[in-house]
Amino acid sequence: MRRDGSMVRLLKFVATILCLALVLPTSANAQRQPGGPRVVDPDLMAADYFTAKLSPKMRSWLALVELGHAGEATWKFYRTGQYKSVLADCKYTLERFANHPGALFLMGKIAIVLKEPSLPIPYFEEALRRYPQYAYTHAQYGHYLVELGATAAGMAELREALRLDPNHLLARTWLEKAMAARTDQGQHARGDSTTVK
Secondary structure (H helix, E strand, C coil): HHHHHHHHHHHHHHHHHHHHHHHHHHCCCCCCCCCCCCCHHHHHCCHHHHHHCCCHHHHHHHHHHHHHHHCHHHHHHHHHCHHHHHHHHHHHHHHECCCCCCCCCCHHHHHHHHHHHCCCCCHHHHHHHHCCCCCHHHHHHHHHHHCCHHHHHHHHHHHHHHHHCCCCHHHHHHHHHHHHHHHHHHHHHCCCCCCCC
């Protein structure tokens, strides 16, 4: 009987060591090494959000990143005005998944609130440099640029999204709204009081 208790403890110990062996390499890679540069698994940095679920390693990495930095807690911080914390979470997420749509969206919202409109632009640019094939990222960037008033650049990104995916509903909707707003601005600038039907 006493042996069984020892065996159970030994099995629990071995299971704990195995779990730590699976988790610690990822955690250790994210920490600064004493006296040296930060060592990070290159596969876990600036990864492709849209293909992450195809690999068990990347799927679990995405789940960990989202749990700690792009989940409901982050949105709660955003809704309560804790923008600096949310900004740090967005940056962390985008360093790991360069084209994470939620983090890009949230960074854009924070930039507008903080009146730092250029803040997300390097992140959008990096996402598109690494992964130019995704219509959604082009559409997000285009929409953000239009919101800022950089309508021509935004419309170019929205058109690129539609070139990549002609059926992309959000890109089409955002482009039509941008075109309508541009038409309205042109009419107001000329002093036209008639509306387009």
